[in-house]
Amino acid sequence: MTVVVGGGVIGLLSTYLLASAGQEVVLLEAGEAGREASWAGGGIVSPLYPWRYSPAVTALAHWSQDYYPQLGQTLLRQTGIDPEVYATGLYWLDLQDEDEALAWAERQGRALYPVPLEQVRAAVPALGDGFSRAVFMPGVANVRNPRLLAALREALQRMPNVRVVEHSPVGALIQEGRRVVGVRTAEGEWRGEQVVMAAGAWSAALLAPLGLELPVKPMKGQMILYKCAEDFLPSMVLAKRRYAIPRRDGHILVGSTLEDVGFDKAPTEDALESLKATAVELLPALANSEVVKHWAGLRPGSPDGVPYIGAVSGFDGLWLNCGHFRNGLVLAPASCQLLADLMLGRKPSIDPAPYAPGQRLGH
Incomplete structure (x- = not known):
């Protein structure tokens, strides 16, 4: 059996792929599955500025x-639940490093090109006036992440070889010699041949008692x-590290802040005002709209945003799939496929070397 710790998109999808290959899996989640960072994100299926990342993230x-x-x-x-993978394209406005972005796109063979502002205004009539330049990447999608998470959870519920245990925080990993053989919870122990750490921002604290510094x-x-008419925002728009994302039913997400405040995830009035100002700068008509909801989540911040995926040397049976920072939803399919390939002894779909915990972990 495999024990997966963490029920965000990484834990859910890792479980789904392992179970689809015939593995017995128990997934343990401290709260409700899919209700932390994965639920809180925007769901753009691209890094905000993909050319600013390393080739490891790009792959x-x-x-x-x-x-x-x-x-x-x-x-x-x-499952009958539609994750709503919605290809809208993405406009970057007044990019400071536009030349680097275009050079990156040419090297990578990805469509990204400058567009005249009149063309942007024709495509996105609600756009504000305060912009002078734009580049566009067609085909970029967003996924409605709460529905993606609900669909994954429902898929797991239907699999006879999966057990999802919620409201079950893991207190400690169980070691026998140098082997990790399970986890301890308030309700008892769960043992398995493999343990996968996919607990996002909480992963480091669970690994620390082993002497591992993640x-x-x-x-x-x-x-x-916000909630608007269905045709209010046909494409995603991004300026000054902030973005507006349309859902198919007219909901518009505006985000996001980046705050180093530990495990405090209370929404704040300051952030609300700042985000509303961004919304009105991007889409002035939102000045007359009520904010439907305001929330916060805790991303698993990591150096350069490169996740840790693979076996932990010196700790047989322990695997990591964590540290995706701002791009958990973006990178989840590839990260979880790579983990499953490695755990099942298959030829990896992506070169695993850049993500291997190995020398990247402190002892």
């Missing part, structure tokens, strides 16, 4: 972007939500 992002439409279709077919810490992000 996972491109694989995942290509895979998301079929994942959405498969989950809809299996440089992953919580980074708070706050978002707000």
Whole structure:
């Protein structure tokens, strides 16, 4: 049996892929599955500024972007819940490093090109006046992450070889010699041949008693939500590290902050006002709209945003899939496929070397 610790998108999808290959899996979640960072994010299926990341992040992002439409279709077919993978394209406005972005796109063979502002205004009539330049990447999708998480959870509920145990915080990993053989919870022990750590911002604290220093810490992000007409915002728009994301039914997400405040995830009035100002700068008509919802989540911040995926040397049976920082939803399909490939002894779909915990963990 495999024990997966953490029920965010990484834990849910890792469980789904391992179980689909015939593994017996128990997934343990401290709260409700899919209600932390994965639920709180915006769901853009691209890093905000993909050219600013290392090739390690780019490799996972491109694989995942290509895979998301079929994942959405498969989950809809299996569960009746539509994750709404919605290809709208993305406009970056007044990019400071536009030349670097265009050079990156040419090297990577990705469509990204400047567009005249009149063309942007024709495509996005609600856009504010305060912008002078734009670049566009067609085909970029967003996924309705709460529905993706609900679909994954429902898919797992239907699998006879999976058990999802919620409200069951893991207190400690169980070691026998140098082997990790399970986890301890308030209700008792869960033992397995493998333990997968996919607990996001909480992973470091669970690994620390083993003498492992995982440089992953919580980074708070706050978002707000509006409800508009279905055709109000046809494409995603991004300026000054803030973005507006349309859902198919007219909901508009505006985000997000980036705050280093530990495990405090209370929404704040300051952030609300800042996000509303961003919303009105991007889309002035939102000045007359009520904020439907305001929330916060804790991203698993990591150096350079490169996740830790693979076996932990010196600790047989322990595997990591954590530290995705701002890109958990973006990178989840590739990250979880890579983990499953490694755990099942298959040829990896992506070169595993950049993500191997190995020398990247402190002892």
